[in-house]
Amino acid sequence: MPAETKLFRCLNDNYGVLIHDPASGATAAIDAPEAPPIEAALKATGWTLTDILVTHHHGDHTGGIADLKKKYRCRVVAPRAEAGKIPLADETVREGDKVKVGTLAANVIETPGHTAGHITFWFQGDKIVFAGDTLFSIGCGRVIEGTPEMMWASLLKLRDLPGDTRVYCGHEYTLANIKFAQTIEPNNAALAARAAQAERQRAAGEPTIPTTLDEEKAANPFLRADVPAVAAAVGLAGKTPAEVFTEIRARKNKF
Numbered sequence: 164m165p166a167e168t169k170l171f172r173c174l175n176d177n178y179g180v181l182i183h184d185p186a187s188g189a190t191a192a193i194d195a196p197e198a199p200p201i202e203a204a205l206k207a208t209g210w211t212l213t214d215i216l217v218t219h220h221h222g223d224h225t226g227g228i229a230d231l232k233k234k235y236r237c238r239v240v241a242p243r244a245e246a247g248k249i250p251l252a253d254e255t256v257r258e259g260d261k262v263k264v265g266t267l268a269a270n271v272i273e274t275p276g277h278t279a280g281h282i283t284f285w286f287q288g289d290k291i292v293f294a295g296d297t298l299f300s301i302g303c304g305r306v307i308e309g310t311p312e313m314m315w316a317s318l319l320k321l322r323d324l325p326g327d328t329r330v331y332c333g334h335e336y337t338l339a340n341i342k343f344a345q346t347i348e349p350n351n352a353a354l355a356a357r358a359a360q361a362e363r364q365r366a367a368g369e370p371t372i373p374t375t376l377d378e379e380k381a382a383n384p385f386l387r388a389d390v391p392a393v394a395a396a397v398g399l400a401g402k403t404p405a406e407v408f409t410e411i412r413a414r415k416n417k418f
């Protein structure tokens with residue numbers, strides 16, 4: 164049976180999301196920014212929390228773990244490289260590990276850069292990826308603990324997944340990301356279409372995610388650092404994609 168998902172806002176601009184396995188009744192929260200909106204989503208759906216899958220150690224992704232674990236006795240799965248920073252983890256995982264949520268299965272992909280041990284959960288059978296703060300809609304996370312080269316390599320791993328994979332990310336930053344992306348590729352038609360769509364969605368109070376990898380590949384400048392026109396647009400024609408990515412990320416930091 165296909166997975167069901169429930170997306171909702173947490174804190175200021177974070178997203179919480181639940182993934183539910185109708186076959187077994189298992190339900191995982193991807194990250195836990197804060198407990199109350201997650202409990203409200205569980206109440207609204209009638210689902211019972213069995214697992215929390217943590218992408219990285221930042222407080223706006225882990226702040227709700229303690230309360231939820233106490234209340235639901237759920238299993239907490241966290242990146243092995245950040246185990247010391249996520250003290251309530253029951254299991255730690257690394258690249259290539261599989262995590263089961265009932266009968267659903269996620270592959271663990273290490274995507275360092277935003278943090279040194281950031282991981283992404285890819286539910287291959289359901290064509291869903293939970294990218295945390297690595298890949299955003301038309302953007303990417305700030306490179307805080309890693310290097311831009313590391314982040315570019317992480318984004319390439321995600322870009323290589325099937326194009327119809329739905330992408331869930333940790334924040335609603337899409338409109339601001341689009342404004343920046345248009346400074347890099349003002350004539351990108353896919354980006355213009357995405358801008359119109361995202362404006363409609365936000366005006367209607369709807370989330371702009373999930374997006375798909377195909378949409379991101381067409382319009383997200385951080386996935387397009389190896390497109391010659393993008394390199395030329397930032398004055399780095401002929402340079403390596405990692406150098407182009409580094410420049411785009413630096414420009415976004417100042418935008």
Ligand SMILES: [Zn+2]
Pocket residue numbers: 219221224277296
């Ligand atoms: Zn973060």
